[in-house]
Amino acid sequence: MAKTEKGCVDDLATLSELNEEIILQELQARYKQDVIYTYVGDILIALNPFKRLEIYHKNAAERYKMTQKSIQPPHIFAIADSAYQAMLGVGGASPKSQCCVISGESGAGKTESAKLLISQLVELSRGTSQLEQQILQVNPLLEAFGNAQTLMNDNSSRFGKYIQLKFQQGPWLLVLRFLNTFWKNPALYVKAVGRRTSTFSITCLLVSPLMNKTSMD
Secondary structure, eight states, X not given: OOOOOTTOOSXXXXXXXXXXXXXXXXXXXXXHTTOOEEEETTEEEEOXXXXXXXXXXXXXXXXXXXXXXXXXXXXXXXXHHHHHHHHHTTTSOOOOOOOOOOOOSTTSSHHHHHHHHHHHHHHHTTOOHHHHHHHHHHHHHHHTTTEEOOSSOTTEESEEEEEEEEEETXXXXXXXXXXXXXXXXXXXXXOOTTOOOOOOXXXXXHHHHHHHHHHHO
């Protein structure tokens, strides 16, 4: 049996042998080709390219609309499409609410991945570009409640985000709900050793008048 060239497999779960070393080798080979997305079964691994890639344009969004995941190369849009189809019960399955978990270390691209996921869901639900922009423009306001500059990331979130999209029959996007769930680092104003921290939070502006009032009293 011929050995598959490294970096050519879209879904690593299809390899006859899979371990941590093989996963890293495959991801490195793909990354060198500017291929930042790789499946491991139902999981999508995304690597931050630290540069702009032309893989999120309108034509790309169209290719990942109501299609089979295996037909197109791995992409964040495919995850959005799979979740959307499962929510609708496409293919005879019962319609069910879906959950997508985005996890990774600081600077991995979690916030950008969430934006892309929402963008494609809005596209799939036949929402307008105006609606999409209104949704995405909410995020900078949320980030003002605790983002920081670190060695790895100039805009590192200091909290977890829970984003809920609700659809009515049609289906059209009906409700968008954002919730900041927890602080990643409770030591909000303490500079860590070896970390270039420039933390400024809108929380400071909200709380400082109360702190001044308390000190005067």
